[in-house]
Amino acid sequence: MGSEGRSRAAAVVQSLGWLGFVLVVMLLNALLSFGNDWPGIGVVLRPQLAPEACVLVLGLVVFAHLRGRVPASMCSTWAAVFVLLVLVRYIDVTVPAVLGRPVNLYWDGRHAWQVLLMAWSGQSAARVLWTGCAVLLGIAALFLIVRCCAVWIGGFSSVRGGRLWAVLAGMALPVAFHMWQPWFDREGRPLFADAATPAVHRAVLQWRDAVSPARQALLLSDSPVEAFARADLAALGGGDVLVLFAEAYGAITLDDGDLAAQLEDARAVLDAAIRRDGREVVSARVVSPTFGGGSWLAHSALLSGVDTAPAGTYETLLASDRPTLTGHFARHGYRTVGWMPGLQMPWPEGAYYGYERIADVHTLGYRGPAFGYWRVPDQAAMALLHVQEFDSGREQPGRPRFVVFPTVSSHAPFRPLAPWVDNWAALEHSDAYDAATHAAVLAEPVSWSDPRPAYVASMRYTLTWLAQYLNERASPDLVLVIVGDHQPVGSVTGPGANWEVPVHVISANARLSRTLRERGFIRGVYPAETALGPMHALTAILLEAFSKLDGVEVAVDD
Structure with a gap:
């Protein structure tokens, strides 16, 4: 940027002053504090503060104050990092809404192509192409907008350098509050949005654990299926087996007098x-690894x-x-x-x-x-x-059949x-x-x-x-x-x-029922009051x- 261009930019910055700075920061904050517009893949704005937006703006302000200007290359790099965080946040809030669980970099990455093919099956090639182009253009437009914001912040901080401490205080306080206590508004919502960077850290750890046999051995308990690898299923006599996971069928139906x-x-x-x-029928109790939801863990x-x-x-x-x-x-x-x-x-x-x-x-x-x-x-x-x-x-x-059937009507x-x-x-x-x-x-x-x-x-x-x-x-x-x-x-x-x-x-297999009774099950539809152990022990x-x-x-x- 030439001296004449910088002068014009400085004049614009001076004319808008703090109002322009606040509006730019609000825009950047909105880009890192949105939530999922459930059900669907859209987003909804939330009145929350994004700690990472505060940190990135603060870093740009300090750099501009110390150096007097922000180079164009740095504005581009800063904007690229910011847009990457926006995309990470979108994935982090959208995947749990769509799949019902957080994103797993290793697992989802391996199957992303198949998932996209399934999602777009039956759609015309033209629609898929236009959608892909629209996404790429949207990301490019977002980058340009964020880069303009970076240029504005750099110019403002250079011109208004004497007010650096006011800017630092304004940007640092939300970060401090986010770190020290989860403030809530009247509707019970946190005033500070969840950061996006922990999602990146979590994904990296998941990848490490997934590709490392040593980490798997450390994190996962032994599987009893390995111990029974050479055992047959003779006690079943070739009969069908149906494992029915009854949704939300908890011990409260036995322990609460009114429900019982x-x-x-x-x-x-x-x-x-x-x-x-x-x-x-023989019955028992076990301890589920989850409560109120997260059925896949059970x-x-x-x-x-x-x-x-x-x-x-x-x-x-x-x-x-x-x-x-x-x-x-x-x-x-x-x-x-x-x-x-x-x-x-x-x-x-x-x-x-x-x-x-x-x-x-x-x-x-x-x-x-x-x-x-x-x-x-x-x-x-x-x-x-x-x-x-x-x-x-x-x-x-x-x-013979082995069927696993998770029910849904009692969800x-x-x-x-x-x-x-x-x-x-x-x-x-x-x-x-x-x-x-x-x-x-x-x-x-x-x-x-x-x-x-x-x-x-x-x-x-x-x-x-x-x-x-x-x-x-x-x-x-x-x-x-x-x-x-x-x-x-x-x-x-x-x-x-x-x-x-x-x-x-x-x-109707008496030997099967007898073996289960030897392991703690009792006859009837009412189990004993003491659990046999955790779900995986079953x-x-x-x-x-x-x-x-x-x-x-x-x-x-x-």
């Missing part, structure tokens, strides 16, 4: 349905036998080669199926588990109306699972809840739920402040369709493992609730029960 009383008759109906055809803990409660272990597990129950059953000739009615988006993590088939909301064949965000009622999902996989093995007959806020359908066969068609009933269900109010009535209704629904399925459709040799994934949200449990969940194993118990025969020692690796 409201569910007593539904449990009695389930117990009667179990005993009707010679089946038996799923992965049971399927791998690895403790996923410590922070970072879940992400490290997905990038490891730890064996899974899915792989163990596959090696013994089972067809392995992940029946995922709640899965509505690409799921690159599914590759870790090694399912032969993953059926999500788009591919499991449901043709009825959507019931809220989760769309597919559990009863309908079970009906479709039975027809496609259990009913004489319609897909690949002759092979918070527990409404809308689909009505009960007596005719299971009707659930395969689009007219299973009539329009008037569907509209009435959708009109039921949702309450986050008092969700207990809706929670009870969702639990009754779960117990009812399970009982009816066992009465009318289940094969006699089916082994049904029902595991609560976690306790419901705190507005249901109240403060101080434990993290325990019920486990029920239902089968994996070894089940493997032993599935493998053990009378008078026969289980052969495992040393």
Whole structure:
């Protein structure tokens, strides 16, 4: 920039003064304090202070004051760093909203291309091209805007150098407040936005842990599946196995007197349905690695036998080669199926588990109306699972099934809840739920402040369709493992609730039930009051029960 140009810039800066400086800083702050406009991939402005914007502006102000000017190359570099942080923040607030979890640099990076292909499947090449160009142009425009802001700040700080300490104080105070205490406004929102740089640091650590066998060995507990690598599944007699993760089915349904009383008759109906055809149920409690949400931590803990409660272990597990129950059953000739009615988006993590088939909301064949965000009622999902996989093995007959089915109808806020359908066969068609009933269900109010009535209704629904399925459709040799994934949200449990969940194993296999009783299970639908241990400890118990025969020692690796 020539002397004449710098003079004109200085004149403009002097004319706008502090007002211009404040407006520029507000713009930069907004670029690093936005949030996700859920549900979706858009952003929404938030009245928060961004610590990193303060730090970057402060650094530019100090440099301009000490050097008298800011070179154009430095403004470009500063703008590039700032735009990079904006992109990191966008990813950091968008991925959890879309995928339900924070971004994992190692795992998501490996599958980013496949995810993009899935997201754009069915779109025209022209639309994909225009969208890509629009994104690149948007990033370029953002860079130019931020660079102009950097030039402005440099010019202002050079001209107004005598007021440096006022600028320093104004920029440093928000940073200090962010570091020392989480101030809140009247609506309970933090006055300071979460920084974006910790996301970069977290991603680097995840990458390090994922690619380092030594770090994996340090972070991950041993997998019992390895110990049973040479053990067969003879105790199952070739029967199908269904692991059903009952969403939000927590020990509160047993420990809270009011909830237990409201569910007593539904449990009695389930117990009667179990005993009707010679089946038996044994029950226990385990401690879930999560509470009120984060179901995937419970799923992965049971399927791998690895403790996923410590922070970072879940992400490290997905990038490891730890064996899974899915792989163990596959090696013994089972067809392995992940029946995922709640899965509505690409799921690159599914590759870790090694399912032969993953059926999500788009591919499991449901043709009825959507019931809220989760769309597919559990009863309908079970009906479709039975027809496609259990009913004489319609897909690949002759092979037993190992199916993992996480339910969704009892997910918070527990409404809308689909009505009960007596005719299971009707659930395969689009007219299973009539329009008037569907509209009435959708009109039921949702309450986050008092969700207990809706929670009870969702639990009754779960117990009812399970009982009816066992009465009318289940094969006699089916082994049904029902595991609560976690306790419901705190507005249901109240403060101080434990993290325990019920486990029920239902089968007509007397030897299987006896082995489980030897490991702490008790007969009936009511488990003992003491938990057997953490969720991942249940994996070894089940493997032993599935493998053990009378008078026969289980052969495992040393």
